[in-house]
Amino acid sequence: MIIKFIMEAFLLAVAFDLIFGEPRPLFHPTVWIGTLIGFLDRHAPKSLKRTYGVLMALFCICLAAIAGYIIPLLLYQVSPLVALLVTAYLLKSTFSLSFLWQISGDIHLDLKAGKLDAARAKLPALVGRDVSKLDEGRMASCVIESLGESFVDGIFSPVFYFVIFGLPGAMAYRAINTLDSMVGYKDEKHREVGWASARIDDIANFIPARLAVLLMALMSGHPIRSVKIAMRDGGNAPSINSGYPMAAFAGALGLRLEKSGYYVLGEGLKPCGVDDIPEAIWLNRLLAATLVIIIVAIICFTPLPLL
Incomplete structure (x- = not known):
């Protein structure tokens, strides 16, 4: 019964993404997390910034x-169907498929x-640099x-933690990634506060x-x-992680x-050109489809997720 619920929630989350795309900001759980992070960042003390940053990160991730x-646990007591829909909605908010493909295609x-x-x-x-x-x-x-890098933090990582720890794992990862994108910088303001994030x-x-x-590669x-x-x-990029998938891509x-x-x-x-973008989108879609199949197989044939 639990495996069926998890499987249905995962596939429904993928369907939500492909059919409806990203929720409006007002209804997007990741935006809610970002609002909390922004509030805590604005109220950072002038001293003990690194300690505050550690506590801020742990609080947001744990929450x-x-x-x-x-x-989902509380809603399941009320209605399994409502619990399924909400679980799928929350899970969908942790990853993004169609938005990445759409904006890349539009560009x-x-x-x-x-x-x-x-x-x-x-x-x-897609990128934070001056364009x-x-x-x-x-x-x-x-x-x-971005199609190479975002396959990790926008698709692979949240699903990876979902398959191990269920929805709590995916939600925790999205909080981690949102913390990094908002405060994980080396500028004067965030060097200490964002260190832990x-x-x-x-x-x-x-x-x-x-x-x-x-x-x-496969x-x-x-x-x-x-x-x-x-x-x-892979080590050419400043990040210890992003360079590897981008280089592999x-x-x-x-x-x-x-x-x-x-x-x-x-x-x-070959230097990349405009006509190379469609093939890159196609490869990202192929990778996402393959990942979905792998996750379904893991849920069916292993004791995962743990939660």
């Missing part, structure tokens, strides 16, 4: 995990039509890098980022090249990706 455990259409300003206006949804002076090729690189995110993504490399037409580029260039597609002044992935491969 998300507890909510992921308690809410591709803008670039193909020569609407560079429109493409630049959409790119901040005001990027040409078509570098904007295409942004999109493809950044370190916890590094730990949480360490295994998923490397498992994703293997999946990318599902690409060039597994040896994909692994080779990941091993050679570059190797799988046979493309050179670059963030000017920071890193190059796939040196010696």
Whole structure:
């Protein structure tokens, strides 16, 4: 009965994503988590910032995990159907499939039509760098890098923790990733407050980022090249995790990706162009579909999730 509930919740969450996309901000659990983080960040003390940051991170992560455990449990006593729908909704909020594909496709259409300003206006949804002076090729690189990197933190990692710890694991991971995206910086304001958030995110993504490399290699037409580029260039990016899936993605597609002044992935491969974006979207979709099949198999044939 529990396995059936978990399976149905997972598949329904995937269906919610594919059919409805992202919830409106007002109804998005990740936005709620972000609102709490923003409030706590604004009220950080002027002293003991690192200690405060540790407590803030632990509080947000534990709160998300507890909510992921308690809410379905309480609702199940009222109505199993309501509990299933809410569980699926909360689980869907921890990962994103269709939004990534849609925004990447929209940017591709803008670039193909020569609407560079429109493409630049959409790119901040995928990357945090300054895109005001990027040409078509570098904007295409942004999109493809994001399709590789976001496969980990937007798809693989939350599902990875769901299959081990159930909804509490997925919710806790989403809180971890949101903390890192909001306060895990090295600027003056967040160097101490965001230290714990950044370190916890590094730990949480360490295994998923490397498992994703293997999946990318297996599902690409060039597994040896994909692994080779990941091993050679994965450490070029500042993050201890993001460089590996991006490099594996570059190797799988046979493309050179670059963030000017920071890193190059796939040196010696073909510079990426606008026409390479559709293939990158297709590979990301293939990886997501394969991951869904793997998760279903794990739920069916193992004692996971633990919660």
